[in-house]
Amino acid sequence: MTWKNDAELRELIRKAALLNAVQHGGKAQAGPIVGKILGEKVELRTEANELIALVNEVLNEVNGLQVGEQRRIVEEKWPETLRKEKVEEEKKLPLLPNTMRYEQVVTRFSPNPDCVLHLGSARAIILSHEYANLYKGKFILRFEDTDPKVKRPNSEFYDKIRQDLIWLGCKADEEYVQSDRILIYYEYAEKLLLDGNAYVCTCVPDEFRKKTLQNKPCPCRNLPPEKQLERWSRMLDGSYAEGEAVTRVKTALNHPNPAVRDWPALRIIDTNKYPHPRVGNKYRVWPLYNMAAGLDDHLLGITHIIRGKEHLTNGVRQEFMYKHLGWTYPDAIHYGRLKITGAFLSKSKIIQGVRDGTYTGFDDPRLATFAALRKRGITPEAIRKMIIDVGPKTADVTLSWENLYSYNRKLLDPYCDRYFFVPEPVRLNVQDVSKTFHAELPRYPDKPERGYRQYTITPKGTDQEVSFWIARKDVDNIESGVLIRLMELFNIKIEDKNANEVEASFVSESYEDARAVKAKLFQWIAADDVYLCQVFMPDGSVNEGFAESACKTLKPDTVIQFERFGFVRIDETTSKLKAYYAHK
Numbered sequence: 001m002t003w004k005n006d007a008e009l010r011e012l013i014r015k016a017a018l019l020n021a022v023q024h025g026g027k028a029q030a031g032p033i034v035g036k037i038l039g040e041k042v043e044l045r046t047e048a049n050e051l052i053a054l055v056n057e058v059l060n061e062v063n064g065l066q067v068g069e070q071r072r073i074v075e076e077k078w079p080e081t082l083r084k085e086k087v088e089e090e091k092k093l094p095l096l097p098n099t100m101r102y103e104q105v106v107t108r109f110s111p112n113p114d115c116v117l118h119l120g121s122a123r124a125i126i127l128s129h130e131y132a133n134l135y136k137g138k139f140i141l142r143f144e145d146t147d148p149k150v151k152r153p154n155s156e157f158y159d160k161i162r163q164d165l166i167w168l169g170c171k172a173d174e175e176y177v178q179s180d181r182i183l184i185y186y187e188y189a190e191k192l193l194l195d196g197n198a199y200v201c202t203c204v205p206d207e208f209r210k211k212t213l214q215n216k217p218c219p220c221r222n223l224p225p226e227k228q229l230e231r232w233s234r235m236l237d238g239s240y241a242e243g244e245a246v247t248r249v250k251t252a253l254n255h256p257n258p259a260v261r262d263w264p265a266l267r268i269i270d271t272n273k274y275p276h277p278r279v280g281n282k283y284r285v286w287p288l289y290n291m292a293a294g295l296d297d298h299l300l301g302i303t304h305i306i307r308g309k310e311h312l313t314n315g316v317r318q319e320f321m322y323k324h325l326g327w328t329y330p331d332a333i334h335y336g337r338l339k340i341t342g343a344f345l346s347k348s349k350i351i352q353g354v355r356d357g358t359y360t361g362f363d364d365p366r367l368a369t370f371a372a373l374r375k376r377g378i379t380p381e382a383i384r385k386m387i388i389d390v391g392p393k394t395a396d397v398t399l400s401w402e403n404l405y406s407y408n409r410k411l412l413d414p415y416c417d418r419y420f421f422v423p424e425p426v427r428l429n430v431q432d433v434s435k436t437f438h439a440e441l442p443r444y445p446d447k448p449e450r451g452y453r454q455y456t457i458t459p460k461g462t463d464q465e466v467s468f469w470i471a472r473k474d475v476d477n478i479e480s481g482v483l484i485r486l487m488e489l490f491n492i493k494i495e496d497k498n499a500n501e502v503e504a505s506f507v508s509e510s511y512e513d514a515r516a517v518k519a520k521l522f523q524w525i526a527a528d529d530v531y532l533c534q535v536f537m538p539d540g541s542v543n544e545g546f547a548e549s550a551c552k553t554l555k556p557d558t559v560i561q562f563e564r565f566g567f568v569r570i571d572e573t574t575s576k577l578k579a580y581y582a583h584k
């Protein structure tokens with residue numbers, strides 16, 4: 001191997017090792033460095049063992065240095081890297097196993113297009129896509145639409161799922177649809193039958209179950225291949241009706257898990273009664289999950305299956321089929337359950353609710369669908385970051401909406417301009433306003449370059465009165481006599497209030513006066529400056545009120561922060577402002 005003496009490679013490893021050491025208290029770890037080098041030098045993947053040896057050699061040297069010395073070298077030689085690495089420091093995914101066995105890492109996401117996608121799919125999608133990316137591999141989207149009866153696919157969801165993936169930043173490199181591949185599954189079914197590795201079972205399900213529980217074959221199992229193929233053709237030609245025959249893949253009859261024994265691989269569905277949305281009644285024999293997914297994982301060259309641990313038994317089932325076909329099962333990574341408290345993830349209930357009008361659509365803000373999250377201004381980056389931080393660990397994880405919101409807030413906050421929204425407005429009349437005020441409200445605190453919203457407040461009449469709108473919630477919490485500051489404007493004293501109106505008088509202009517008495521700060525809108533606004537909340541309620549007139553020029557899809565209210569995504573700015581609430 002010539003590359004072992006490659007000075008450039010050695011220096012690359014040294015750089016990665018020093019950076020890693022600096023970030024981990026002086027002690028660099030081999031794993032991430034090997035991963036990084038293999039990510040950059042694809043050609044070394046077939047020689048990973050030699051690479052690991054070289055990395056260990058360099059590590060010995062680097063880890064032997066004092067932390068201060070490591071840092072000094074990095075700062076001297078690669079100062080920009082150190083700064084960059086610091087900013088980008090986020091949890092890294094653990095390496096995939098056995099990547100050197102494959103020419104290219106290939107992962108997949110394989111939804112049934114029977115509903116739109118929701119947060120419950122985020123982990124499978126993002127991890128599979130991220131790993132493919134990490135190894136410069138390939139990410140495949142595979143529609144698993146082979147159940148036209150119970151988990152019926154629907155033609156509207158194929159496109160919606162594609163769009164969800166694009167929005168999430170996880171566009172597939174290749175796409176397959178299982179209902180296009182039925183003949184391929186037939187071909188393998190016939191091979192398995194011919195080789196005596198599968199059989200067509202015509203037993204009543206209860207009878208079959210009784211036998212398998214006693215580790216005994218059913219009468220169909222040992223019929224010769226010719227007989228099996230004859231039965232198979234009767235499945236295909238309609239001689240058997242739905243439910244009268246099923247093709248089973250042979251497993252160990254004494255497998256400890258009875259649910260694994262001789263699992264069903266293909267069955268009959270009366271597609272005249274239950275036509276498939278794409279291929280109608282073209283086929284009446286349909287592969288079940290383990291048959292279709294199992295075959296495709298091999299045929300599409302999937303190297304790493306990243307999925308929930310509820311699939312462990314499916315892996316065991318499929319390995320029998322792989323053995324029959326002389327194939328090696330891909331590397332499977334099973335992560336634990338990810339529960340998101342309060343997120344509503346039942347597909348059947350989502351569909352039912354949309355169909356019967358309980359929800360306004362698949363993007364109803366009460367739902368945890370990607371469409372709903374998008375509408376509310378939750379960013380795909382926040383979802384991605386949260387999922388990557390959780391990683392593929394096997395332990396169950398419980399997250400809350402608040403976890404997602406805090407990721408989103410961190411990403412959005414630096415970019416979102418501030419505006420005033422007054423929900424449930426109550427009129428406020430302020431007397432004795434001494435002069436005309438030119439309010440300059442910064443779009444973003446301490447960032448004058450982002451500009452200001454400007455309003456002129458002119459007192460009228462002998463009482464020098466100015467009228468505003470303030471929020472009902474604020475009015476409920478004040479009493480006569482207290483000092484209040486209208487944000488970025490002036491301080492007032494509450495004189496009187498009733499259900500519809502608040503009377504106050506002007507006190508002073510300076511913020512210090514307000515701070516000295518810890519006065520409450522209220523957002524306000526000048527009475528003659530209103531823009532009708534509706535904010536749709538995640539609980540299905542609507543907050544109505546006034547937004548300041550500067551909001552009229554906002555573009556749909558912008559996310560802003562209504563001060564003292566929360567982040568909202570602008571949906572429409574026509575005669576009134578329609579916005580969707582993201583979070584505090």
Ligand SMILES: [Zn+2]
Nearest residue numbers: 201203218220
């Ligand atoms: Zn049988």
